[in-house]
Amino acid sequence: MSTTYSISDLARELDITTRAIRFYEEQGLLAPERRGQERIYSARDKVSLKLILRGKRIGFSLAECRELIELYDPTGGNQIQLNSMLAKIAERREQLEQQLLDIEQMKLELDTAEERCTQALAQTISQAGH
Amino acid sequence: MSTTYSISDLARELDITTRAIRFYEEQGLLAPERRGQERIYSARDKVSLKLILRGKRIGFSLAECRELIELYDPTGGNQIQLNSMLAKIAERREQLEQQLLDIEQMKLELDTAEERCTQALAQTISQAGH
DNA sequence: GCGGCCCTTGACGTTTACGTCAACCTGCAA
């Protein structure tokens, strides 16, 4: 037997609402087991959820996150599907590279912004001294 | 005299719609000059627009982008405001660091996904060979 | 002076990603 989770277990642990979790399932990002009506989440579901949250942090849409999750198991893939999966992977990689560039640029701008702020602050303080 | 742009100039060059540009202004991210009714964009406006697009690529909201743009000139800042600006800068920096971690993790997952795909593909092809 | 092109301001529609009830079942402790 393996570890399972209730929906509120995951909600607490990952700091999201149960509504969000159900919504992700509605959108096809999750497919937990059921015990009667009740949802039973596996460790793999939890991994998927973490992937979703990670994706969201870097601006991925839920549709993109779903693709990523689907890439997670290439079972039942015919040749065409597998090739399209590889293409999607390459696409995502390019996107990530672009994001790295964007983040580096943002950091530089934060540097100059900080510099100006500290200078303006020094000015303010020296004037207050007079 | 300096270089200026019409709204459609910028729309073409940055590959966005004029509607989007007007919306950003409506949200306080831009404040172009006017010649009568007509909007006249400066080089600085263009920089702001690029910053917006960069921000969006890494998942920033327009509100966050606006903050970044506001950080761009600390003029008219009293001491309290300047300190709050420095705090915001630090906050954004943390966010960027987290995103870097997330991107690295994503890359790793793409690696394993690709590996599985190519293996599944090899399987498919070898079976087709028989 | 008229059609075409670019600009403007509304105003309403749409998609995404949930929030927020309502109404109901269900096991279990008091």
Add this chain to the structure above:
DNA sequence: TTGCAGGTTGACGTAAACGTCAAGGGCCGC
């Protein structure tokens, strides 16, 4: 047995970020 904590579906509301008309003004070449 009752009442509560935690689960369910369903329906409607909402914020963000624009898209999509509609209606009109300004200039320009023919």
